[in-house]
Amino acid sequence: MTENYNPAEVESRWQSRWAESGLYRQEVEAGRPKHYALTMLPYPSGDLHIGHWYAMAPSDARARFKRMNGCNVLFPMGFDAFGLPAENAAIERSIHPAKWTYANIEKMRTQLASMGAMFDWRREAVSADPSYYRWSQWFFKKLLELGLAYRKQAAVDFCPHCNTTLAREQVWGDDRHCERCLTPVIKKELEQWFFRTTTYAEELLDFSDIDWPERVKIMQTNWIGRSTGADVVFHTEAGDPIAIFTTRPDTLWGATFMVLAPEHPLVEKITTAGQRETVEAYRQAAERLDEIARETADREKTGVFTGAYAINPVNSELIPIWIADYVLMSYGSGAIMAVPAHDERDFEFATKFDLPIVEVIRAPGRTDEDGPLTEAYVSKAEGHMVNSGRFDGTPTDGAVERVTEWLEAQGSGKAAVNYRLRDWLISRQRYWGAPIPIIYCPDHGPVPVPDADLPVMLPEDVEFVPTGESPLRFHDGFLHTTCPICDQPSLRETDTMDTFMCSSWYQYRYLSPEFDSAPFDPDEGVYWLPVDQYTGGIEHATMHLIYTRFFTKAMREMGLVDFSEPMLALYNQGMVLGEDGDKMSKSKGNVVAPDSLVRKYGADTVRAYLMFFAKWDQGGPWNYDGIKGPQRLLYDVWDLGHHPYQAGAVAATVDRALRRKTHQVIRKVTEDLENFSFNTAVAAIMELRNQLMGAQRSGQVSEAVWNEAVDAMLLLLAPITPHIAEELWQVRGKPYSIHQQPWPQWDAAVAKEETVTLVVQINGKVRDRIEVTAGLDDETLKAMALESEKVRNWLGSEEPRKVIVVRGKLVNIVA
RNA sequence: GGGGCGGUGGCGAAACGGCAGACGCAGCGGACUUAAAAUCCGCCGGGGUAACCCCCGUGUGGGUUCGAAUCCCACCCGCCCUACCA
Secondary structure, three states: OOOOOOOHHHHHHHHHHHHHHHOOOOOOOOOEEEEEEOOOOOOOOOOOOHHHHHHHHHHHHHHHHHHOOOOOOOOOOOOOOOOOOHHHHHHHOOOOOHHHHHHHHHHHHHHHHHHOOOHHHOEEEEOOOOOHHHHHHHHHHHHHHHOOEEEEEEEEEOOOOOOOOEOOHEOOOOOEEEOOEEEEEEEEEEEEEOOOOOHHHHHHHHOOOOOHHHHHHHHHHHHHHHEEEEEEEEEEEEOOOEEEEEEEEHHHHHHHHHEEOOOOOOOHHOOOHHHHHHHHHHHHHHHHHHHHHHHHOOOOOHHHEEEEEEEOOOOOOOEEEEOOOOOOOOOOEEEEEEHHHHHHHHHHHHHHOOOOOOEEEEEOOOHHOOOOOOOOOOOOOOOOOOOOOHHOEEEEHHHHHHHHHHHHHHHEEEEEOHHHHOEEOEOOOOOOOOOOOOEEEEOOOOEEEOOHOOOOOOOOOOOOOOOOOOHHHOHHHHEEEEOOOOOOOOEOOOOEEEHHHOOOOHHHHOOOOOOOOOOOOOOHHHHHHOOOOOEEHHHHHHOOOHHHHHHHHHHHOOOOOOOOOOOOOEEEOEEEEEEOOOOOOOOOOOOHHHHHHHHHHHHHHHHHHHHHHOOOOOOEEOOOOOOHHHHHHHHHHHHHHHHHOOOOOOOHHHHHHHHHHHHHHHHHHHHHOOOOOOHHHHHHHHHHHHHHHHHHHHHOOHHHHHHHHHHHHHHOOOOOHHHHHHHHHHHHHOOOOOOHHHOOOOOHHHHHHOOEEEEEOOOOEEEEEEEOOOOHHHHHHHHHHOOOOOHHHHOOOOOOEEEEEEEEEEEEEEO
């Protein structure tokens, strides 16, 4: 009689033993192959969500698999600890953000420990620790030195009632109101710090050195949004130059008006007296919306005439200058030439305001008799130029290049590239973040805080009165300092850094979180870097995953690393949905809590179910009944591990069958874990379990084959369900620890089937199945198929026209 | 509007262009039990048939192929991301 499986007891016992014996200590071992497995670090919200488990448990299984396959694996964990929720908690519940955050981290560490993952906690990094943000500040300074950080005016959303700057997610609804008091939000211009991500726009488009999912590469490519075309300079009647960017210089002759962004600096100057009032009113209305609202598609075009005219440089025609909010100041030069005949937006605008539409690209097959265009013709490939002077008749394909060349020769334009990617605004008017290490001196302007004075510490005694500015501004001890150059009274920068900044380099801090003479210990770096396998959610495709690539490229300029990409491979898991198939949310009441699952089933069962229930990159709805499958698996494994096997009358074929199955499953699980196909790996182990249980009942297998199968099953389970595997390994008298054992190897000859089912088709329909010896040649298979009684009945007297043989598998007779 | 991901039994899902539905959940029948739970054995896409078997079947319609869930084209539906980028 074996004792019953008690996951709670087994799991806590082994977790203690692992910690005591330092089983998951991860150290540099020169000469041994390394594998840096990284999973995205959590925000310390205070409660570990099933989504965290879904991200981390399979990542842990993969890291353990790599370890058993001979790699020295680094698998660290930490916390992205700065951010808005802590500050909100402070305002709402009068808890200091630091207290709230560190209490949450404490709780989440315990929750994480229950997962039984192989994290090396000695390498834990917390972005809110001064020892961490000291280096975030140091990086800010380095970026400034390299010209990759700069300061300029930029707008923030501001609630006049709460008197506070709002984050994007705090602005709600189409009318853009404050989430708390419903007051309409206004824009406020502030001096803010930016990182010049656009410097690397071109390089960021190159993914040739990294193995990342296609969809992430596509999303980043679209996000960076490279467009080629030409910069062309128009002039107003008064002679003021207006630069524009166009992807279609070949349509210049069709430019019948210009549109400036409402905030374009020239608007003030060119607007005529008669139009001033209208223009002013429009500009003020536009200011209330921000780009997000303005860019809402399908919105009807709006705009007003400035009263001014420009000269089209290619044909000297006078064209009116309008302002409209569909032109964005932040892209290109904030001004466009409008070619209504060949741009959908311009067509809509021209139609609404009755502006001329001049066709300059003739679509194939179209003639003058077809009348005016009813929609913009936008093809870049087909058609030819008309109404374009010397270029009449030029085929559209290649016209952009020819016109650009000519513009360059004329001196009225030049080839240009534009990107949608914007520089990264990192200033936050918040308390709970890393202070930007800058001092403003009346004489020397912004001066970086000397390295010796880093970190610029966040003061603890801060009032959380909502104001438009960082609470740091009202902390006299923080605010007032002296200039590092001339020592005269100066003020500190009171904004803090975007938390994405802190999480852009955390993979480097993990290497040596205590190291205090550089962001990371170069001895660790040279061994572990770069990250071999990154895992995490797809939602970070365009923000975090671009920022961290940017950071690594900048670190290359700093001489800190000698590579350009932070993560060589990336895999994105899907999402666990509620049982109803919807996203989990407290309001829907469909949230699955891992802690209670662990209490009820044990961590191993939860881990196995999370890996089993869906393809990992797909995710899907949680199901409380479904977890019974993996639960039964582990109960069965428990019994198999304890069962003192007694061979009875050994039957050679049954014995052989179990041995074959064992090796087939080793092969399958090995391939599946390598490819993140956790669900089919667990399914394969279930098949081995099924066969073992049959063997147990019958007693028809030899003890050697039985032992080989049980040991293999435990080794294959070790990455997936580490506690029960360790327990049973010990029960079976094997040396500690199972996690240090070499991965089982399969023997292809043993895994090979002696017989195969030959499928016989007639015209693609299965008509017979014949068990045949494996490895017969094509001619033999063909002959066997044709001799089949069923085939003869189906064919009758007909002669087959053709016979296709698929090696060792299938014969298709074409009649 | 653009981009991405997906649509396979009652459900979650498997399936190098080659036996559709591995594995699991639920269900049904049986065994054990006073009974239930647990466990064990069997069945489990739809239709036809006494049965052997046959026909149909991977969102819809076409195409390529000896052969298509898989490749190509068009469309429908769902989810996610993005949003007038000149």
